Amino acid sequence: xxxxxxxxxxxxxxxxxxxxxxxxxxxxxxxxxxxxxxxxxxxxxxxxxxxxxxxxxxxxxxxxxxxxxxxxxxxxxxxxxxxxxxxxxxxxxxxxxxxxxxxxxxxxxxxxxxxxxxxxxxxxxxxxxxxxxxxxxxxxxxxxxxxxxxxxxxxxxxxxxxxxxxxxxxxxxxxxxxxxxxxxxxxxxxxxxxxxxxxxxxxxxxxxxxxxxxxxxxxxxxxxxxxxxxxxxxxxxxxxxxxxxxxxxxxxxxxxxxxxxxxxxxxx
Amino acid sequence: xxxxxxxxxxxxxxxxxxxxxxxxxxxxxxxxxxxxxxxxxxxxxxxxxxxxxxxxxxxxxxxxxxxxxxxxxxxxxxxxxxxxxxxxxxxxxxxxxxxxxxxxxxxxxxxxxxxxxxxxxxxxxxxxxxxxxxxxxxxxxxxxxxxxxxxxxxxxxxxxxxxxxxxxxxxxxxxxxxxxxxxxxxxxxxxxxxxxxxxxxxxxxxxxxxxxxxxxxxxxxxxxxxxxxxxxxxxxxxxxxxxxxxxxxxxxxxxxxxxxxxxxxxxxxxxxxxxxxxxxxxxxxxxxxxxxxxxxxxxxxxxxxxxxxxxxxxx
Numbered sequence: 001x002x003x004x005x006x007x008x009x010x011x012x013x014x015x016x017x018x019x020x021x022x023x024x025x026x027x028x029x030x031x032x033x034x035x036x037x038x039x040x041x042x043x044x045x046x047x048x049x050x051x052x053x054x055x056x057x058x059x060x061x062x063x064x065x066x067x068x069x070x071x072x073x074x075x076x077x078x079x080x081x082x083x084x085x086x087x088x089x090x091x092x093x094x095x096x097x098x099x100x101x102x103x104x105x106x107x108x109x110x111x112x113x114x115x116x117x118x119x120x121x122x123x124x125x126x127x128x129x130x131x132x133x134x135x136x137x138x139x140x141x142x143x144x145x146x147x148x149x150x151x152x153x154x155x156x157x158x159x160x161x162x163x164x165x166x167x168x169x170x171x172x173x174x175x176x177x178x179x180x181x182x183x184x185x186x187x188x189x190x191x192x193x194x195x196x197x198x199x200x201x202x203x204x205x206x207x208x209x210x211x212x213x214x215x216x217x218x219x220x221x222x223x224x225x226x227x228x229x230x231x232x233x234x235x236x237x238x239x240x241x242x243x244x245x246x247x248x249x250x251x252x253x254x255x256x257x258x259x260x261x262x263x264x265x266x267x268x
Numbered sequence: 269x270x271x272x273x274x275x276x277x278x279x280x281x282x283x284x285x286x287x288x289x290x291x292x293x294x295x296x297x298x299x300x301x302x303x304x305x306x307x308x309x310x311x312x313x314x315x316x317x318x319x320x321x322x323x324x325x326x327x328x329x330x331x332x333x334x335x336x337x338x339x340x341x342x343x344x345x346x347x348x349x350x351x352x353x354x355x356x357x358x359x360x361x362x363x364x365x366x367x368x369x370x371x372x373x374x375x376x377x378x379x380x381x382x383x384x385x386x387x388x389x390x391x392x393x394x395x396x397x398x399x400x401x402x403x404x405x406x407x408x409x410x411x412x413x414x415x416x417x418x419x420x421x422x423x424x425x426x427x428x429x430x431x432x433x434x435x436x437x438x439x440x441x442x443x444x445x446x447x448x449x450x451x452x453x454x455x456x457x458x459x460x461x462x463x464x465x466x467x468x469x470x471x472x473x474x475x476x477x478x479x480x481x482x483x484x485x486x487x488x489x490x491x492x493x494x495x496x497x498x499x500x501x502x503x504x505x506x507x508x509x510x511x512x513x514x515x516x517x518x519x520x521x522x523x524x525x526x527x528x529x530x531x532x533x534x535x536x537x538x539x540x541x542x543x544x545x546x547x548x549x550x551x552x553x554x555x556x557x558x559x560x561x562x563x564x565x566x567x568x569x570x571x572x573x574x575x576x577x578x579x580x581x582x583x
Binding site for chain 1: 270274276277278286288308309310311312313315316317318320342343419422423426429430431432433435436490491492493494523524525526527528529531532
């Protein structure tokens, strides 16, 4: 595994390249979730990348601008910039792996960004694997800000009852600091504008959607894209990972079922 | 242009430790560098990315930092030997110090340990004389009977008008009477030491650290309690001679995980203020030190003087 900074000098990204340990034809670009979900998923994707590298798959994990170890403040992040970051990372992986087929594995908002980046036509993923994609940004934002208040309440010895009242009263409350990660007004607006109708696949590559059968938004979006004759398959996938929970040794940081399902989806 | 420069590094005996070194973008370096490590199972960026934010803030004030994953955590590889995990943490942190010494020529260090990181930081401070400062954030706590009763009383008082407290009480009862719930919420990977063993380790280690004149800040939050009267989190140690040498802060408005941006701002202000005082107190009057202080104008972002009296603010 090689830690590095890559990309243009004006917008460098931190990444970790897992060199394949034997011959193969595949490479995987992991499009991480954002904010607390990235922290929660970090260990799982690291273990997944190790397994893939051992099986002969090259892997690049990276942090979007303004997230993780990449340069930039929390509030520098926005969907458009992050979409470009996916393409920058794809180019880096292409540069390192030559002719290998590159699969994108995106989780949560990372899956959404993968769809947006693939649609831009600037890069050429062979296949998209979308795990619990966010297709309804407004609903996602609501869930996150409610989760933020829940996290505050759990963390303080005696929580302030005003937080919950503020949450109910003001639709913008806590949208600028979700789970302690700064969110710019631009990013907030972009999230609210993100809707299934605005998120379209292309016919240039196959897409696999892994989502809980109860995730109606993702299921309906996939059905809508199928109706548009896009090459997309949906696969019901339930797992115990709570995306916004804190990483904790006792709450299945690397759920086996998730690891195996993702490995299977990549190798199929 | 940013105030910092960052360099990803791989280090340790077999190159399996991963970290990021943050240095000031220009000008000389402070003669003391800062080590940041994992809090619990979080990877090196820390909860809410606080280690990244703090490292860049510190670099803006001339202090270089490394944020790293200990063996087996985050992106670092597993330990190759079979050392006890505390011993391994010390070895990993010493490898980071050796790296900084080689790369930057800095030979003295501050350790910032959040939660479980405080235990690792204390072990390092005991083992290695290069450590001149130790910050323990919601680390060891020994609240006495009065503090515990007051905590329970305040929660009971809040319950009728505060649904969140009812939820917390319900979860507490669940943990109390369900072994499964208790195990799921347990903060320890392994069986924790009995309280008397933890207290004995704390006394012995802190005495050694005090004798070496290591600057220590014991920093506690509103997760631990609502208020603090007389260094309550130190309980029976509050009046011991060795703890009198240490700084103690309790800030009830911030929480253990630094969930709000305001918590992060306050945390960074307190830590930067303390770190700058440790740098200045390290007894180095060379150009790098002076330059580091000059670059920040001797002031923190809040406008408070970088050199302040030790104090025990109780909120």
